[in-house]
Amino acid sequence: KAGVTQTPRYLIKTRGQQVTLSCSPISGHRSVSWYQQTPGQGLQFLFEYFSETQRNKGNFPGRFSGRQFSNSRSEMNVSTLELGDSALYLCASSQRGDTTEAFFGQGTRLTVV
């Protein structure tokens, strides 16, 4: 079956702009989690959605938001981009979100200039 698909793979934005990233989970998976990876901070949890509801949120400012659609696809949005938002953004899907393994996508590489 198809894996987790993230689009776009690469993105360059200017400071102050906003950006929307997309994640299509594995068919049948209802949980989608988002992570940010930077060289300095490593992999950090952003938030998790299950059946269109945000169930958990990491320690990120309100500029980072997300949503999940009825087909389980998820988007995350970052407003008023800062240079420090440059990172690899990864999403992971799982069936129930708490008892099964997570499968990660390839990520979206965001560069803020």
Add this chain to the structure above:
Amino acid sequence: DAKTTQPPSMDCAEGRAANLPCNHSTISGNEYVYWYRQIHSQGPQYIIHGLKNNETNEMASLIITEDRKSSTLILPHATLRDTAVYYCIVRPNSGGSNYKLTFGKGTLLTVNP
């Protein structure tokens, strides 16, 4: 989630077994040990998880000590493609409202020809 300690780096010869240790001395009774790896520029990949019994799958074996305070991931015949950062994560596997993986620094395993 309980904290884990892993060596920052390890080397292994191709074709030999790679044994990656992880200390999790504060693990509680309902927490599982998960292992993931991240090959350069890719999303993390689930390897294996376990509670207290040793586990084996097509990728690796997981040996958990009887007191559950440490574990070892074993790649029986390491290949160059196994070069990656390996993350040991300890977390509950219970039903509930949150799903979150807390990644530490991991161990960079370099498999040498």
